[in-house]
Amino acid sequence: MARSARQSKILELISTKEIETQDELARELKNANFDITQATISRDIKELGLTKVLSPSGKYKYCFVGSDEQVISNKYITIFKEGVISVKPAINIVVVKTMKGMASGICGFVDKLNLNELMGACYGDDTVMLIFPTTILANEAVVTLNNMIN
Numbered sequence: 001m002a003r004s005a006r007q008s009k010i011l012e013l014i015s016t017k018e019i020e021t022q023d024e025l026a027r028e029l030k031n032a033n034f035d036i037t038q039a040t041i042s043r044d045i046k047e048l049g050l051t052k053v054l055s056p057s058g059k060y061k062y063c064f065v066g067s068d069e070q071v072i073s074n075k076y077i078t079i080f081k082e083g084v085i086s087v088k089p090a091i092n093i094v095v096v097k098t099m100k101g102m103a104s105g106i107c108g109f110v111d112k113l114n115l116n117e118l119m120g121a122c123y124g125d126d127t128v129m130l131i132f133p134t135t136i137l138a139n140e141a142v143v144t145l146n147n148m149i150n
Contacts, residue, residue: 004082006034007044008105011064011079014050015108018061025062048076064108076109080148087145092138096128096145103128115141 009032010025019025022041029036045062052060083102088095098106103123110130111121118141119131132138 003044004079005099005102006036006040007048008079008083008102009034010044010048010050011108012104014062014064015104018057018059020052020059020061064112076112077148079105080109084145084149087142087149089135089138089142092132092135094130094132094138094141094145096130098126098128100126102126110145113144115144 006029009029013019013025013028013032017028019028022038022045025045026036026038026041029041048064050062050064053063054060079102083099083106085097085099086095088097096103096106096110103126107121107123107128110128111118115130117133117137119133121128121130123129130138130141132141
């Protein structure tokens, strides 16, 4: 569980901050109460398939870059499986309950899935809400996400 939580936090950090170096990432993770080594960070970066891209500010930062087909690695699926508690519909909204602190990483992963007509997604600490235009599309997404867990 610790590895999945740490990798979820890494995905959250690189999506919300311009992380330029492994040292910077290590500092951010330590501030978030993850006790890690440089070797662990290097391994996580490789496993998650992160790369450096030029940001609008002109700095190079870590980023997850999906392919055109949005191929989802087994690592992301493992984080999803271990981090999600439940996926339930609420009319045209899908509510995804997660382990505490994992909603950000789970939300980022779900965005990469390109679910049919997903209008938007938002998250708190342990909840992700996915908004669809219809109840039918929301229910289809629930089936898709639950199939990934099982």
